[in-house]
Amino acid sequence: MADLSVNFAGIRSPNPFWLASAPPANSGAQVHRAFEAGWGGAVWKTIGAPVLNVSNRYGAWHYGGQRMLAINNVELISDRPLETNLREIAEVKRAWPDRAVIVSAMVESKPEAWHDIIGRIEDTGADGIELNYGCPHGMSERGMGSAVGQVPEYCEQITRWVMEVARIPVIVKLTPNITNIVSPARAAVAAGATALSLINTFNSIVGVDLDSLEITPNIGGKGGHGGYAGPAVKPIALNMVASLGADDVVRGAGLPISAMGGITTWRDAAEFLLLGATSLQVCTAVMHYGFRIIEDLCDGLATWMDSKGFTRISDFAGKTLPRISDFSNFDLSFRAVARIDSGKCIKCNLCYVACNDTAHQCIDLIDTSGRAVPPHSYDERSNGKQEAVGTRPRPRVREEDCVGCRLCYNICPVEGCIDMVELPSGRDPITWNELVKSRRDVTEDWKAMEEYRKKVGIHVH
Amino acid sequence: MEAHRCLYCYDAPCTHACPTHIDVPRFIKKIATGNLAGSARAIFDANLLGATCARVCPVQELCEGACVLGAEHKPIMIGRLQRYAMDYAYERDLKLIAVAAATGKSIAVIGSGPAGLSCAGELARRGHSVTIFERRELAGGLSTYGIIALREPLEAALVEANMIERLGVRIEKNAELGRNLDWNDLRARFQAIFLSVGLGTTPAMEIPGEELILDGLLYIEQSKLNDGAMQVGRDVVVIGAGNTAIDCATIAKRLGAEQVTMVYRRTDEEMTAYAHEYEFVKKEGIEFRFLTQPVGVLAENGQVKGLTCVRTDLGPPDASGRRAPQPVNGSEFTICADQIVKAVGQEKPELAARLGLTTEKGFIKVTEEFETSIPEVFAGGDCIRAKNAASTVMAVEDGKLAAIAIHRRIMEQKEGGVHG
Numbered sequence: 001m002a003d004l005s006v007n008f009a010g011i012r013s014p015n016p017f018w019l020a021s022a023p024p025a026n027s028g029a030q031v032h033r034a035f036e037a038g039w040g041g042a043v044w045k046t047i048g049a050p051v052l053n054v055s056n057r058y059g060a061w062h063y064g065g066q067r068m069l070a071i072n073n074v075e076l077i078s079d080r081p082l083e084t085n086l087r088e089i090a091e092v093k094r095a096w097p098d099r100a101v102i103v104s105a106m107v108e109s110k111p112e113a114w115h116d117i118i119g120r121i122e123d124t125g126a127d128g129i130e131l132n133y134g135c136p137h138g139m140s141e142r143g144m145g146s147a148v149g150q151v152p153e154y155c156e157q158i159t160r161w162v163m164e165v166a167r168i169p170v171i172v173k174l175t176p177n178i179t180n181i182v183s184p185a186r187a188a189v190a191a192g193a194t195a196l197s198l199i200n201t202f203n204s205i206v207g208v209d210l211d212s213l214e215i216t217p218n219i220g221g222k223g224g225h226g227g228y229a230g231p232a233v234k235p236i237a238l239n240m241v242a243s244l245g246a247d248d249v250v251r252g253a254g255l256p257i258s259a260m261g262g263i264t265t266w267r268d269a270a271e272f273l274l275l276g277a278t279s280l281q282v283c284t285a286v287m288h289y290g291f292r293i294i295e296d297l298c299d300g301l302a303t304w305m306d307s308k309g310f311t312r313i314s315d316f317a318g319k320t321l322p323r324i325s326d327f328s329n330f331d332l333s334f335r336a337v338a339r340i341d342s343g344k345c346i347k348c349n350l351c352y353v354a355c356n357d358t359a360h361q362c363i364d365l366i367d368t369s370g371r372a373v374p375p376h377s378y379d380e381r382s383n384g385k386q387e388a389v390g391t392r393p394r395p396r397v398r399e400e401d402c403v404g405c406r407l408c409y410n411i412c413p414v415e416g417c418i419d420m421v422e423l424p425s426g427r428d429p430i431t432w433n434e435l436v437k438s439r440r441d442v443t444e445d446w447k448a449m450e451e452y453r454k455k456v457g458i459h460v461h
Numbered sequence: 462m463e464a465h466r467c468l469y470c471y472d473a474p475c476t477h478a479c480p481t482h483i484d485v486p487r488f489i490k491k492i493a494t495g496n497l498a499g500s501a502r503a504i505f506d507a508n509l510l511g512a513t514c515a516r517v518c519p520v521q522e523l524c525e526g527a528c529v530l531g532a533e534h535k536p537i538m539i540g541r542l543q544r545y546a547m548d549y550a551y552e553r554d555l556k557l558i559a560v561a562a563a564t565g566k567s568i569a570v571i572g573s574g575p576a577g578l579s580c581a582g583e584l585a586r587r588g589h590s591v592t593i594f595e596r597r598e599l600a601g602g603l604s605t606y607g608i609i610a611l612r613e614p615l616e617a618a619l620v621e622a623n624m625i626e627r628l629g630v631r632i633e634k635n636a637e638l639g640r641n642l643d644w645n646d647l648r649a650r651f652q653a654i655f656l657s658v659g660l661g662t663t664p665a666m667e668i669p670g671e672e673l674i675l676d677g678l679l680y681i682e683q684s685k686l687n688d689g690a691m692q693v694g695r696d697v698v699v700i701g702a703g704n705t706a707i708d709c710a711t712i713a714k715r716l717g718a719e720q721v722t723m724v725y726r727r728t729d730e731e732m733t734a735y736a737h738e739y740e741f742v743k744k745e746g747i748e749f750r751f752l753t754q755p756v757g758v759l760a761e762n763g764q765v766k767g768l769t770c771v772r773t774d775l776g777p778p779d780a781s782g783r784r785a786p787q788p789v790n791g792s793e794f795t796i797c798a799d800q801i802v803k804a805v806g807q808e809k810p811e812l813a814a815r816l817g818l819t820t821e822k823g824f825i826k827v828t829e830e831f832e833t834s835i836p837e838v839f840a841g842g843d844c845i846r847a848k849n850a851a852s853t854v855m856a857v858e859d860g861k862l863a864a865i866a867i868h869r870r871i872m873e874q875k876e877g878g879v880h881g
Binding site: 065347348352353375376378380383384387391392 | 478529
């Protein structure tokens, strides 16, 4: 079996999976149980300034019968006394020397406050500190959390205060509620942070109650934005993690990245690792299913690594980053077309309506005699399963007209039924950047573009 | 959950397979989005008797049988979902069907079974004045009298008939042609007439002691209207292997018979019951005697003691296209029974002959437009079903299509002023 252990800025952990700083890591008893279940580490729920919480603090977004594709919360940082947290952190770390115990902190934006909390955290024996610059609700109204993370200068200033005293690794946690995630990351790098973690939650309103017309969840008749997380945010998190990996300054500084944002399965985990993460943090999936999910996170990841011949995480961490590019560097001559496997096709004809109504009108419905027919072309008097199934037309791609947009492939409910087949385009490879260099007129003038298309054989219908 | 599982097929096969072409994905997605009233409305758009159909349709042969998920997974439970939407509408007494402005045209419908109710409702929503004449005390026809309570309780059928009445349809009960209803009077009073009279009683088998055999349809009717007083035998024999026979056997078993035996002169290959009904009834513990033809009733003092039968062999196909049973000489034997029920089809509509209508194999012959040989007299439902198996949903579709044809015809009369 592959070795899942990681060394994250000197913090060792038997596997890359840490509980994210959130309700699952709220107390010693919980973290104990998580470690018993096999979690590699935990980022303790943020400690710091005194707070009070409210009921109905978690909302959720459900879709298509699937529960909690995303969670939203207005829970603040830990509402347990600071001393209790510090004592339990010390106890947990003593009991679990091989696990990563990281403490998330958030205090007022004053150097004394930060110096004080850093010292007290270090006294627990914790392995590292995470600076919570991300919390988008409640704390931000008090000038903490995302109020810091959204302003690179504040982010840099506070990180400097921390780095003045810190003797253990310091991870700066970034907020995604920002136009360009690279800016605060560079600020953290400039201030000498040891590592980065992302993403925190998004500002969100999860819904409106259509009976009462109140915000969901309803907190005594009121509601507001809360932090949004879970499977629904994963693609955005992947992009943010990858954009740090692709940034020369951040990558050049060599800071390890602890990634999170909708990680639910080992597949999600592998993707974040391939895009440059070294450790992974999980919250929503644990809140949905409990600590036990760690078993398949580890088992699935190790099994996949074995099948790929990777013996340790570092064998593939960041391996996909070089694939990230910009549109202007894509080969404009690359051609693929959709092909439907008629043996697998169940004739739901969802591909037909999607292509016909919203894409490029290149799927036909073919009747049993091989002719293209319009939809709804059966006789109104015919009925019964034999008739309906026996005469049902099947979808077929007109490959010469298919632009290879991939919509049908994405829609098809049958695994492996629609394939995107690479075909030679008969044109030399060329990127937009190369075109700008070699044929600037084509990129600026429609007439030149049309001539160019005619010349190289690009037909847009 | 189930509504979300529907793929929302385009130009869906379930819709094609449904004789009334209910837009199944549309009503299912409305359930999924929580638009239950809209879902019920989508069903009513195509089928005014959606509540009965949801209960009685042989969905395995129709919508669910055509579901694209059927091959590798389980088909969507379309019937159950339709019932869910219909129950929602009926329980809340929602008024979901719009009625057009009155046209001043009057149509008579003879018989308040599914075809009659469907036709009347479709005409009423188009603004016509419709009167249904029902020979019996309750409206609903076979939905009320002939569908076993297990599938459709009496109330469900009556509530549906009541909904049709609320569209403006009048239902005159205890009104029967030839008894207290005059044909010529109807012809004079109404611009068009729709005959949905169904079929007759179970035909005679011409065997000795037949007067001691109960009629299957009456057996079901009794179980439904008055099951407390219903007398069920200890050893019940049901003659026939169609869906009605299966219903009779089910009733007997569920109401306490120890032994229920179905007797059929052909084999399970030829039986007309749906395959899923056959499977169902086998699980109920009902015994089958195939290749067995009744020849007489064994009785003592007017009390049934058994059914005497002979073995049969199957010969070449007969007029029905099925292999004809031929009695085997000297194979006579008796099945013990204290109650015998026959469910071997229904008599052809006798009204056809009385009105002088052209018939086809004894059924009323109609055009593509459901018009009989008498102009402005239309017909639909079991009484015209010369081809294919009769069913509630086919009757509903007949009623709907006939209503569309009648509407077109009488509106032309108005515009063109051809005749009054």
